[in-house]
Amino acid sequence: MTAHNMIVLMSDEHASNIMGCAGHPFIKTPHLDRLAARGTLFESAYTNAPICVPARASFATGKYGHQTGHWDNATPYTGEPKSWGHYLQQNGNPVGSIGKLHYRNESDPVGLDFQQIPMHLVNGVGDVLGCVREPMPRRWKARDLADSAGAGETSYTTYDRNITDAACAWIAERGNEPASDKPWTVFISMVAPHFPLTAPQEFYDLYKDMDLKPTKPAREDDHPWLKALRHCFVYDNFNEERTQAALTGYFGLISFMDYNVGRILDAIEAAGLNDNTNVIYVSDHGDNMGERGMWGKSNMYEEAAAIPMIMAGPDVPGGKVSKTPVSLADVFPTVLDCAGLSADDPELPGRSLFQIAAEEDCPNRAVFSEYHAAGAMSGAFMIRKGPWKYIYYTGLNPQLFNLDTDPAEINDLGTAPEHDAIRAELHAELLKVCDPDAVDRQAKTDQAAIIEKHGGVEAVLERGGFGATPAPGAKADFVASKGAIA
Template sequence: MQNRKKRIAIVVMSDEHSGVAMGSAGHPWIKTPHLDAFSASNTRFTSAYTNSPICIPARASFTTGLYTHATRNWCNGLPYTGRPRGWTHLLRDAGCDVTSIGKLHFRNEVDDTGFTRQLLPMHVVNGVGDLLGAVRDPLPVRHKAKALAEEIGIGESTYTQYDRAIAAESIRWIQDHAEQDNWVLFSSFVAPHFPLIAPEEFAALYRLEDIPLPKLSRAEDRDDHPWINALRDCFRHDSYFDEMLRKRAMLSYAGLCSFMDWHFQQICDAIEAAGLAEEALLIYTADHGDNMGTRALWGKSTLYEESARVPLLVRAPGRNMRQVVATPATLADVAPTLMEWMGLPAPAEWPGRSLLSIGESRDDHQRVAFSEYHAAGAETGAYMVRQGHWKLIYYVGMAPQLFNLAQDPEELHDLAPGGEHATVLKQLTVELRRIVDPEAQDRQAKSDQHVLLEAHGGRDAVVRRGGFGATPAPGVTARFA
């Protein structure tokens, strides 16, 4: 058990930082020295996943401890409003100070989302968000996707400026509250989310000639799944790329990962200087990953490792956690972790489990990690089950995919066709159906999204209005296309 004087927890979240994009996770050239050093002396969960690979659903699961089909925040047009209540409400109502600094991506600052205060918050555009992401039957063409290819380079963006402000405010908060007890700080950054514009000092860590092309970026090298083809036809990012631009994009993404790595170290230094390193629970994670050009896909929205897997690093003073934990975990496990650390019971209906107890136990290869996707570019609902070294991706109305991540960590060989692994496929499908009825929830998601669109003039009106790409930093106006 912990032998500590204070109950303090700090969660640092990045945005779109893939769980494979760290040196400690085995990435061959992306430089994250501070996260790697933290991993080496604390606990790294090697099989950690988002519960939905897009901002609003992922952040709703993180906040409530529930899966997306329970919160019904299906897409970026259905932001979290404070219902269902989450760990933020429970801790605050028990007398804990719960402060957020930075990106939340909820509906607005007015809704009671459980925080004692919100500093420098980013919320969805106009309190509404990305309505175009709710258009799924049929899928639209996202013309704003071209902006990703146009906004690549070296320098400062409104996002990097915002992240610098988040870091400075977080450091001040830690310094000012070092003597206080019973508080949780949620420090939430935007990097390495696009636009792929990296500050010069971090871009300079890389040479363009050393950067390989993303795997399966050439059409002749891949055998695409129909669901992925539909996603790529909706988000035509890659049609604006050539090989050199792909390398430049990856250099910028890597630079932004290093930029985020540097911010994490600043917060670690502030914790150390405040004398809290042996007191405070510290968690680093991301809301979801990024495809990084693999399969000619950019952004998130898939259940492949690059997009669905997230970094998950934990320092829990006084707990006997192992350094490397292979038990599958998800963002929904953070909520019960915070409840346990702060000395309160977690609600029985939460599907997650405290990372503290997971990290102190032997690897559980029977535990299931679950993720789902019902948002922009999803022709039908998509679901992921990870158990042991097996991974199922289940698409409603389409053939599933099956991967053996021990033998094929790059997910190059779909083992579902041919029937050779029918038993495994059946077992994982049973596990999926223990969690959710995929067909029923696909219908529910599309029904909720239809109601949303009708409330805003209908599908055609929303498509005519267009999309705006990424939510702008506070004070910046969204531009639709």
């Protein structure tokens, strides 16, 4: 395989099936669809952690959060262990980023030659409130999601426009440069469709006359882990009108993001780079979209844990849909493979997407995700293999779903006696990855140290949470959680 340039496009909170090319009945994503038409769509792709900071750490390092100590939105990537960018730098390949990174700060040696308009953790610290899990606080700031839903512009939409402008300008400059035997890599990371669910008017209007509502309500007999998550994030102000506005905003933001992707794809073509540049599109995690009474992410249902993943360009089969399960950890070896490099590291769990796309489907490949952050009463661990999704919760009953016969994940087989054998098989797969109970203990130990560093539980509750990380130049708006412990 000849070494080529690589562009990695990332959105934030884009659920895997909300694309035309993924079979969605009404979403308008013409530019992602055209990328898939000339490349390979990985239909069973997953985040390694359904929350921003640890997901992006796995993306950078190619390793799972428990391998590297990235548990939550207060444990950012700081440059250790090595990222794919470090390998590129060591080989003399130009590499940089434009847009959201969600690492600790701009000065850490994270393997990037440049960072244009980056977004990093608030004050280099992030969401310490998410480390408080026993007892569970209530996050009142979550109510802003319903209140802010609608049509309009936000600092995030302005930021995404600026990211797109900068990306198109950077790509145009590359088109004027002579070819090099050291191909470049650029990571272009946008915020949409991350909340606030306020979409620019023209994109909001695409869906404003539709009857939009969740299809799966919260259940009284739901798993206790999920009940605790819903209790932590306070979404009690989602009436019918606010729900309609939020979903209209979410779909509008996806089409807004797709429009920006289209501008970038057009810039690649205009610069004459299509024949020597590979493009990956991915999101850091999905979004619950009101299903089961939840918004945001933070769980292992398909809405939150499954992500879109598309790759196109040289050496990628066109018009293919791969059924092999993949994850963000697979991006690391893919980026290096594109540059003609590899990492001699036996602890890397991923494989190059170039290899996976070129092979026959392997639906029995196992992929892994974990969650230890805000709202998690204990560690949650997922194994996806074949039609099965197994979710292990430390100290609680597991969940099990057959995604072939029950794609909506309604029928929980986690304690069904007739599925003892498949649960045992999938738990054995989990144990190949980690000891989940030991990982849960380590996460809580590390989080307790972070809480103590910031003055203890009462001080962290008093400081509270701020919802979403603000765009560069904006300030975080904290809301206290003191006195609201569940």
